[in-house]
Amino acid sequence: DVKVTQSSRYLVKRTGEKVFLECVQDMDHENMFWYRQDPGLGLRLIYFSYDVKMKEKGDIPEGYSVSREKKERFSLILESASTNQTSMYLCASSLDPGSSGANVLTFGAGSRLTVL
Amino acid sequence: AQRVTQPEKLLSVFKGAPVELKCNYSYSGSPELFWYVQYSRQRLQLLLRHISRESIKGFTADLNKGETSFHLKKPFAQEEDSAMYYCALSVTYNTDKLIFGTGTRLQVFP
Known part of the structure; x- marks a missing residue:
């Protein structure tokens, strides 16, 4: 009953490459x-x-952009990957505010990105 | 500025010992606070939220507005409680934006 799916579990990229991280929730x-x-x-x-x-910027948007063309899909884009973007990336989703489950985040399994 | 502070990076206890994971927050509005847990090789998941006022897996947390704290407690730790614990603060009602602390790793030894 996986609800938030991140397409790539592990990625290795080179400095300067464009990176797409995909997230889908059902x-x-x-x-x-x-x-x-x-x-x-x-x-x-x-x-x-x-x-x-x-879309709205969070606390550390520099070097990243996002795309949400469909309700179920939210993509994170690194236009030109750098070594300081080596990290675990977590996607999450939550219900509409006012719902009984509002403010509760459901997380994906994570995408571990290594930039060489 | 809104902030969540978890002063301990690592907390080690023996099975059966009481556990308290500390969390302090800084927020001028009415806070909504959460504890999330990540077990080894599992996804980050909600453990409990203060408005529910419930006990999950023996854990409880009470919001203390005077001390701006939301400490997580369990009277008798179990080995399966070993995990990474994050305290989180909701700062914007309409968008569910959460600010997380830096996390505390709990190790429970047999």
Whole structure:
């Protein structure tokens, strides 16, 4: 009963390459999020989206962009990967605010990106 | 600025010992607080939220607005509680944006 699917579990890319991380949820959630998880730094929000074609910057958006063309899909894009973007990337989704499950995030399994 | 502080990177206890994972927050509004847990090789998942006021897997957490704290407690730790625990603060009602702490790794020894 996997609900948030991240397409790539492990990726290895070279500096300067363009990287796409894909996330799909099947719960009809309004909100979707991209976090990066680093030891000692916890989870930091990169971007989030509360509706199709809508996006808002999180705390560390520099070097990243996102795309949400369909409700179920939220993509994270690294236009030109750098070594400091080596990290675990977590996608999450949540219900519409006001719902009984609002503010509860469902996470994907993560995508571990290594930039050489 | 909104902030969540988890002062301990690592907490090690023996099975059966009490556990308290500390969490302090900084937020001028009305806070909504959560504990998320990540077991080895598993996804990050919700453990509990303060508005539910429930006990999950023997864990409880009480919001103390005076001390701006939301410490996670369990009276008797089990080996299966070993995991990474993150405290999180919801700061924007309409978009469910969560601010996470840096996490505390709990190790429970047999």
